[in-house]
Amino acid sequence: MDAGDFSRQPRGRTIKVRCCIVGGGPAGMMLGYLLGRAGIDVVVLEKHADFFRDFRGDTVHPSTLQVMDELGLIDGFLKLPHQRLQKMDGVFGGTPVRIADLSRLKVKYPFIAFMPQWDFLNFLRESGKRFASLKVMMSTEAIDLIRDGGRVAGVRANNPEGAVDIEADLTIACDGRHSLVRERAGLATLEIGAPMDVLWFRAGKRQNETESVFARVDPGSMMVTFDRGDYWQCAYVIAKGQYDAVKARGLSALLDDVARMAPILKPGLADVKNWDDVKLLTVAINRLPRWTRPGLLCIGDAAHAMSPIGGVGVNLAVQDAVATANLLAAKLANGCPAEEELDAVRRRREFPVRMTQRMQVVAQNNIVSAALKPGGEALKVPLVLRLITAVPWLQGITARFVGLGVRPEHVHSPLRA
Numbered sequence: 245m246d247a248g249d250f251s252r253q254p255r256g257r258t259i260k261v262r263c264c265i266v267g268g269g270p271a272g273m274m275l276g277y278l279l280g281r282a283g284i285d286v287v288v289l290e291k292h293a294d295f296f297r298d299f300r301g302d303t304v305h306p307s308t309l310q311v312m313d314e315l316g317l318i319d320g321f322l323k324l325p326h327q328r329l330q331k332m333d334g335v336f337g338g339t340p341v342r343i344a345d346l347s348r349l350k351v352k353y354p355f356i357a358f359m360p361q362w363d364f365l366n367f368l369r370e371s372g373k374r375f376a377s378l379k380v381m382m383s384t385e386a387i388d389l390i391r392d393g394g395r396v397a398g399v400r401a402n403n404p405e406g407a408v409d410i411e412a413d414l415t416i417a418c419d420g421r422h423s424l425v426r427e428r429a430g431l432a433t434l435e436i437g438a439p440m441d442v443l444w445f446r447a448g449k450r451q452n453e454t455e456s457v458f459a460r461v462d463p464g465s466m467m468v469t470f471d472r473g474d475y476w477q478c479a480y481v482i483a484k485g486q487y488d489a490v491k492a493r494g495l496s497a498l499l500d501d502v503a504r505m506a507p508i509l510k511p512g513l514a515d516v517k518n519w520d521d522v523k524l525l526t527v528a529i530n531r532l533p534r535w536t537r538p539g540l541l542c543i544g545d546a547a548h549a550m551s552p553i554g555g556v557g558v559n560l561a562v563q564d565a566v567a568t569a570n571l572l573a574a575k576l577a578n579g580c581p582a583e584e585e586l587d588a589v590r591r592r593r594e595f596p597v598r599m600t601q602r603m604q605v606v607a608q609n610n611i612v613s614a615a616l617k618p619g620g621e622a623l624k625v626p627l628v629l630r631l632i633t634a635v636p637w638l639q640g641i642t643a644r645f646v647g648l649g650v651r652p653e654h655v656h657s658p659l660r661a
């Protein structure tokens with residue numbers, strides 16, 4: 245980004261704030277809540293009119309539940325409809341395996357809560373309404389950065405009322421894995437790569453239909469199912485770039501494969517009527533070597549897209565938000581922290597991100613790639629899975645990794661509102 249590129253040409257309405265958060269996903273809504281709670285003048289821009297989008301991360305892990313507890317929000321949160329998962333069981337080439345047992349964690353909330361992401365985000369939005377300094381602007385899409393001298397000075401946005409410029413001392417990109425803010429700031433990701441993509445769909449769940457199996461691996465195919473009360477949420481893993489080939493075989497061929505792998509789903513698969521009911525997640529693993537520019541910070545998926553392995557994306561985004569508020573909220577009271585101070589967030593969070601991505605790559609190379617190898621050979625349970633299944637103590641280690649992650653964050657940001 246050249247210093248000469250920066251300019252200020254206000255259009256339409258202008259709003260001045262201390263901090264502008266672009267993106268109302270888990271990172272943006274949690275950070276908005278925390279900064280509002282700290283009395284910082286903050287606005288969150290969300291381009292959609294609501295949070296109702298299906299097939300986003302719906303897993304709320306013990307680390308996030310702990311954060312909700314520290315914020316005094318847990319009782320209300322756990323009153324929302326959700327399902328709980330403690331034991332992650334699988335069938336690998338016909339052999340039962342146990343991947344993790346969260347009941348072994350010595351934490352207040354030793355389970356994964358499955359809750360539609362829109363419920364989680366709506367809850368944060370409603371809870372944040374008590375903070376006078378927090379404003380959430382829905383249907384407001386950031387379209388470019390405002391630049392001033394050598395720094396980012398806010399964003400240009402559009403909403404149904406027209407153009408609006410948000411002038412901010414600090415802009416925080418929480419706009420996800422296809423971040424426009426990151427791109428406009430000239431921050432490039434380091435791509436790590438993944439051998440798979442994922443097809444998401446729902447299959448109706450009949451009353452009394454229960455099964456503890458969470459992951460299934462057969463020669464050439466792999467699937468994870470989540471019990472969501474009245475439906476099964478299914479993630480069917482395909483080899484990278486094979487979506488068109490899978491589509492060309494036809495929907496009924498896909499559903500036959502699914503039913504063969506997971507016979508319990510068979511009646512509910514009638515709910516998958518056409519390809520519109522199947523959503524493709526193009527799996528990416530990447531991260532930014534540099535998370536900042538003067539006046540700008542990227543966090544959550546905008547700074548690091550995670551593989552779906554472990555279902556950790558939402559929780560890392562929340563952890564980033566907590567770390568950002570811990571490190572910057574007090575400083576923001578006096579203006580925009582210097583870029584070196586903003587970079588403290590990367591210095592704190594890069595290690596957990598790298599470690600998690602490394603473990604995801606190990607799982608990809610040892611389990612996913614082996615399972616998706618064409619040829620239909622009988623599958624042997626990898627040694628690491630056999631060990632984890634045989635030694636319950638190890639199921640606590642995997643549970644810790646999935647449920648709490650590396651270097652879990654605790655809320656230390658000020659409560660001033």
Ligand SMILES: Cc1cc2nc3c(=O)[nH]c(=O)nc-3n(C[C@H](O)[C@H](O)[C@H](O)COP(=O)(O)OP(=O)(O)OC[C@H]3O[C@@H](n4cnc5c(N)ncnc54)[C@H](O)[C@@H]3O)c2cc1C
Pocket residue numbers: 266267268269270271272289290291292299300301302303384385386387418419420421423424444523524525543544545546550552554555556557558559561
């Ligand atoms: C199909 C699918 C399934 C997934 N399953 C899981 C799972 O089971 N568990 C898990 O932990 N993670 C899962 N993930 C990943 C998880 O959803 C993300 O890691 C997590 O949501 C990241 O949070 P975030 O706030 O950083 O970004 P996002 O959740 O991507 O939020 C970004 C927000 O920014 C908004 N936005 C984007 N551009 C603009 C703009 N220009 N102006 C204003 N707003 C903008 C978007 O509308 C969005 O609301 C899944 C992801 C997908 C796509």
